[in-house]
Amino acid sequence: MAEYDFKDLAAFKGVWVFCEQRGGKLMPTNEELISEARRLADQLSEEVVGVVLGGAGIGKEAKVLGGFGADKILVCEDPLLDVYTTDAYTKVIVDLVKEQKPEVVLIGATNIGRDLAPRLAARLHTGLTADCTHLDIDSVGYVQFLRDSSTLDEKILGGIDLEDKTLKMTRPAFGGHLMATIIIPRFRPQMATVRPGVMKKAAFDQAKADALVVETPAFSISKDDIKTEVLSVEKAAKKLVDLIGADIIVSVGRGISKDVAGGIKLAEALAEELGGVVGSSRAVVDSGWISPDHQVGQTGKTVHPTMYIALGISGAIQHLAGMQESEFIVAVNKNDTAPIFEVADIGICGDLFKVAPLLLQAIKDEKSAK
Numbered sequence: 001m002a003e004y005d006f007k008d009l010a011a012f013k014g015v016w017v018f019c020e021q022r023g024g025k026l027m028p029t030n031e032e033l034i035s036e037a038r039r040l041a042d043q044l045s046e047e048v049v050g051v052v053l054g055g056a057g058i059g060k061e062a063k064v065l066g067g068f069g070a071d072k073i074l075v076c077e078d079p080l081l082d083v084y085t086t087d088a089y090t091k092v093i094v095d096l097v098k099e100q101k102p103e104v105v106l107i108g109a110t111n112i113g114r115d116l117a118p119r120l121a122a123r124l125h126t127g128l129t130a131d132c133t134h135l136d137i138d139s140v141g142y143v144q145f146l147r148d149s150s151t152l153d154e155k156i157l158g159g160i161d162l163e164d165k166t167l168k169m170t171r172p173a174f175g176g177h178l179m180a181t182i183i184i185p186r187f188r189p190q191m192a193t194v195r196p197g198v199m200k201k202a203a204f205d206q207a208k209a210d211a212l213v214v215e216t217p218a219f220s221i222s223k224d225d226i227k228t229e230v231l232s233v234e235k236a237a238k239k240l241v242d243l244i245g246a247d248i249i250v251s252v253g254r255g256i257s258k259d260v261a262g263g264i265k266l267a268e269a270l271a272e273e274l275g276g277v278v279g280s281s282r283a284v285v286d287s288g289w290i291s292p293d294h295q296v297g298q299t300g301k302t303v304h305p306t307m308y309i310a311l312g313i314s315g316a317i318q319h320l321a322g323m324q325e326s327e328f329i330v331a332v333n334k335n336d337t338a339p340i341f342e343v344a345d346i347g348i349c350g351d352l353f354k355v356a357p358l359l360l361q362a363i364k365d366e367k368s369a370k
């Protein structure tokens with residue numbers, strides 16, 4: 001192996017995605033990350049490589065990733081990689097990175113990704129930006145993103161080097177009150193964890209899936225490399241709400257406080273009628289009225305359903321961060337100056353306990369008329 005120099009920027013090429021699996025099944029986040037990696041790699045004219053670690057047969061599962069934009073997957077199959085352990089995954093990926101020198105490494109900000117990424121970055125002597133919500137390579141696009149989403153003036157925007165091709169990693173900072181863009185100018189690879197649900201998944205392309213190159217690089221892993229032993233994996237018996245995959249979300253906020261059970265029931269009835277699921281603001285979770293898996297927002301889930309209905313939610317910046325990309329937003333709030341109305345396609349000013357039953361009835365009537 002040629003000597004590894006993390007400061008030799010020109011030696012690093014390609015955009016890698018760590019493709020997570022659990023129980024031999026690939027996680028949906030991989031498809032979002034591969035799609036985003038494709039967009040970034042096109043700006044560098046480089047290839048997208050999915051890195052898949054697991055037990056026997058995981059390579060077959062991963063072929064689908066080509067359809068979302070991967071040119072190649074590196075498949076490492078071994079019984080010791082079947083269940084995630086920090087030691088085993090770190091060893092194998094560090095060795096691969098040192099051998100093949102990718103320019104960018106993207107990892108989902110899942111529980112496993114949040115555990116793995118900092119360990120990799122430390123071993124590789126490079127930087128990592130955690131929990132990114134936006135990525136750019138092309139500086140012209142980055143300036144446009146800043147123009148659309150920030151208050152920076154043209155003088156500052158005009159000073160940005162448009163030829164710069166470092167990865168610009170943007171994430172909420174200071175409790176979501178501002179967005180920070182972080183770069184890794186001197187070391188490679190440039191590493192980022194990316195929030196699940198934030199990046200848009202590309203349309204699946206069978207021809208690209210068929211063209212995917214599958215490589216099985218040499219790697220070594222032994223029991224001695226792993227300091228922990230996974231005795232069993234116990235899944236929570238409780239069924240968690242799938243906000244990220246939901247097409248319609250009916251969310252409740254502190255506005256339900258005068259009748260919490262009644263407010264949640266209304267949301268459940270609306271969600272059921274529309275074939276959706278129930279979400280919430282953090283205030284509702286913090287009050288113990290609903291379980292944390294329902295929370296939408298900066299410290300909850302990022303969602304982009306076809307329709308998001310907000311009942312009694314004020315629209316704090318941290319809530320908006322998780323839902324403002326929804327295709328169509330309906331907000332019900334009794335305060336006509338509530339910030340949620342600024343992002344709503346339809347705003348209904350009124351008491352949710354009066355408005356929601358009317359909405360429910362109207363939907364039922366419409367359905368039976370059909």
Ligand SMILES: Cc1cc2nc3c(=O)[nH]c(=O)nc-3n(C[C@H](O)[C@H](O)[C@H](O)COP(=O)(O)OP(=O)(O)OC[C@H]3O[C@@H](n4cnc5c(N)ncnc54)[C@H](O)[C@@H]3O)c2cc1C
Pocket residue numbers: 175176252253254255256280281282283284295296297298299300301311312313314315316317318319322332333334335338350351352353
């Ligand atoms: C670091 C940090 C991270 C955070 N992360 C998140 C996050 O991930 N998600 C999140 O949601 N928040 C988050 N927050 C909290 C956020 O700042 C807000 O406090 C929270 O979103 C408020 O929730 P709410 O809109 O339900 O409550 P409120 O702000 O109290 O709003 C309740 C709304 O209901 C309306 N209302 C009251 N009664 C009725 C009625 N009968 N009918 C109709 N409308 C009614 C009121 O007019 C009001 O607008 C975070 C905060 C911090 C500091």
